[in-house]
Amino acid sequence: MKEKIINTSIHLFDKKGFTETSLQEIVEELGVTKGTFYYYFKNKQELLTDIHLEFIEFLLRNQNAILSDDTKDSEEKLRSMIYMVIHSIKDRKKSARIFFREMRNIGSDYMEQIVQKRDQFRVNLQTLVEDGVEKGEFEMDLDADMVTRGILGMTNWSYYWFDPDGDVSAEKLTSIYLKIILNGIRKQE
Amino acid sequence: MKEKIINTSIHLFDKKGFTETSLQEIVEELGVTKGTFYYYFKNKQELLTDIHLEFIEFLLRNQNAILSDDTKDSEEKLRSMIYMVIHSIKDRKKSARIFFREMRNIGSDYMEQIVQKRDQFRVNLQTLVEDGVEKGEFEMDLDADMVTRGILGMTNWSYYWFDPDGDVSAEKLTSIYLKIILNGIRKQE
Numbered sequence: 247m248k249e250k251i252i253n254t255s256i257h258l259f260d261k262k263g264f265t266e267t268s269l270q271e272i273v274e275e276l277g278v279t280k281g282t283f284y285y286y287f288k289n290k291q292e293l294l295t296d297i298h299l300e301f302i303e304f305l306l307r308n309q310n311a312i313l314s315d316d317t318k319d320s321e322e323k324l325r326s327m328i329y330m331v332i333h334s335i336k337d338r339k340k341s342a343r344i345f346f347r348e349m350r351n352i353g354s355d356y357m358e359q360i361v362q363k364r365d366q367f368r369v370n371l372q373t374l375v376e377d378g379v380e381k382g383e384f385e386m387d388l389d390a391d392m393v394t395r396g397i398l399g400m401t402n403w404s405y406y407w408f409d410p411d412g413d414v415s416a417e418k419l420t421s422i423y424l425k426i427i428l429n430g431i432r433k434q435e
Numbered sequence: 436m437k438e439k440i441i442n443t444s445i446h447l448f449d450k451k452g453f454t455e456t457s458l459q460e461i462v463e464e465l466g467v468t469k470g471t472f473y474y475y476f477k478n479k480q481e482l483l484t485d486i487h488l489e490f491i492e493f494l495l496r497n498q499n500a501i502l503s504d505d506t507k508d509s510e511e512k513l514r515s516m517i518y519m520v521i522h523s524i525k526d527r528k529k530s531a532r533i534f535f536r537e538m539r540n541i542g543s544d545y546m547e548q549i550v551q552k553r554d555q556f557r558v559n560l561q562t563l564v565e566d567g568v569e570k571g572e573f574e575m576d577l578d579a580d581m582v583t584r585g586i587l588g589m590t591n592w593s594y595y596w597f598d599p600d601g602d603v604s605a606e607k608l609t610s611i612y613l614k615i616i617l618n619g620i621r622k623q624e
Contacts, residue, residue: 263539265454321621346595347536350452375620386620388511392611393620395596396589403588406535414581422581429573430565430619431582432510 293358320378326397329420342405449529484545509567518609
């Protein structure tokens with residue numbers, strides 16, 4: 247039931263917005279009582295926090311699996327990470343959009359742990375970039391923090407427009423982004 | 436007065452969200468009556484549309500000025516465009532965040548013209564990329580549409596985190612992003 251509540255709410259929050267969706271609408275959509283809701287969540291805000299945590303923890307779990315795979319070099323890890331984010335849009339586009347849009351509505355009690363996990367995701371990516379430089383796979387005189395934010399921007403933005411059922415596959419988009427990041431588009435002299 | 440209403444509302448919408456900000460709060464903050472508000476706007480939604488239009492039209496005006504500057508080659512135009520977006524964060528971070536977050540709250544009457552202008556901005560950037568390829572400045576076997584969305588992702592994302600008063604200047608961030616886009620980060624063999 248908890249998962250059902252979460253999934254229904256994700257759908258409603260994405261469609262109408264968090265503030266615009268009442269608890270009444272959620273339980274009506276589910277055909278349950280408010281008592282059922284309160285058995286699982288203290289309030290709507292706790293539910294929103296759960297959606298956020300579930301999403302960022304999913305990303306972190308996948309990221310850690312990629313980082314600890316010793317058969318992959320830095321480039322392959324970077325590819326896997328970009329693919330993971332883009333591919334997850336198929337299942338998690340709504341969660342992601344809620345994550346980016348409704349951050350403001352997370353209560354201050356919960357904010358800290360979410361921000362900490364968000365930062366962790368970014369820092370892990372930055373470590374990968376720095377490792378690649380150290381191992382001589384990447385070469386740059388650029389600020390690793392800014393490069394990391396650039397990569398995150400490209401991939402995170404795709405939550406807003408990428409249609410995994412459209413003409414371009416997640417694999418193809420990953421290859422394009424990886425190629426830009428690695429080789430750029432300037433004509434080689 | 437119209438501009439004052441817009442500026443105060445941008446501040447409130449960014450802080451509290453569009454739905455969460457009542458008309459009453461806007462006029463109280465301004466110290467005017469609702470009558471004054473209704474003299475300029477039909478309702479809150481029309482005000483939100485105005486904020487959106489003002490923002491996207493500002494970007495388009497600047498973009499057109501860059502595109503029509505014949506003293507610049509494609510690379511310089513691309514640099515100017517990235518810089519323009521990043522630099523505008525200084526004045527327009529709140530407008531931009533409202534733009535990205537509150538799209539859903541734009542009424543269907545107004546949606547079409549905003550979407551059309553958003554698309555125009557993307558298409559103009561794509562044309563610049565394609566021109567650069569045609570002129571031999573850029574070299575890529577990549578889908579220009581996807582490359583364009585990647586560039587937009589990098590730059591648009593900076594609205595969420597970039598602090599123009601922080602350690603990294605808008606100029607420096609522009610150079611880093613331009614360098615990634617043009618040269619990538621892979622070690623040249």
